[in-house]
Amino acid sequence: MNLRGKFIVLDGGEGCGKSTQTELLRDALTKRGVDVLVVRDPGATHIGEQIREVLLNPGQSEMNMRCEMLLYMAARAQLMSQVIFPALAEQKCVLCDRFVSSTLSYQLGGDGLTSQDIKAVAEVAIKGRWPDLLVFLDMPREKSHERLKRPKDRIERRPMEYHDQVRQNYLDQAAADPKRHRVIDGGRDAQAVHADILAAVLEFAG
DSSP states (O other): OOOTTOEEEEEESTTSOHHHHHHHHHHHHHHTTOOEEEEESSOSSHHHHHHHHHHHOTTOTTOOHHHHHHHHHHHHHHHIIIIIHHHHHTTOEEEEESOHHHHHHHTTTGGGOOHHHHHHHHHHHHTTOOOSEEEEEEOOHHHHHHTOOSOOOTTTTSOHHHHHHHHHHHHHHHHHOTTTEEEEETTSOHHHHHHHHHHHHHHHHO
């Protein structure tokens, strides 16, 4: 098993269990002797956390979608420079809760944004270092949003039709690049979901 210097992303819609599954995967890999670093996007740096507060604040209702996309990329640029690149250089396995795949699902089409637009900005922000493996947790929107017990943030408050499209955008990404993506049914018991994620990561690691 070789996960040294590998960059793995767990992603998906609201309430799909990404954060829980990221922690479970970290624990399982650590037990197998893998040096793991877990980060969240946006966040994991002082600058990134401040940007996250702006992005998710329900009071920022006037935010344009291009502004939103660029703020995510700014936080991502700081995360890559300050945290992820150094960790990968130390041959750690980086597990990231969300990444560019989120922007390609949540901001795609907003104010005319195309996938080419988003990927072009991402190339600058992440210096061309795309994830080695992306695991998408898939759930029907009705079921995933039932899991949200806290007050909804700015993006979670968007219409249900928007979140249906976000889900489809994730599935489209996976279908377009099946070699790097794995789609896991996130609507089951957490341990069952974890078992499938771990199996996918171990298969990837060889």
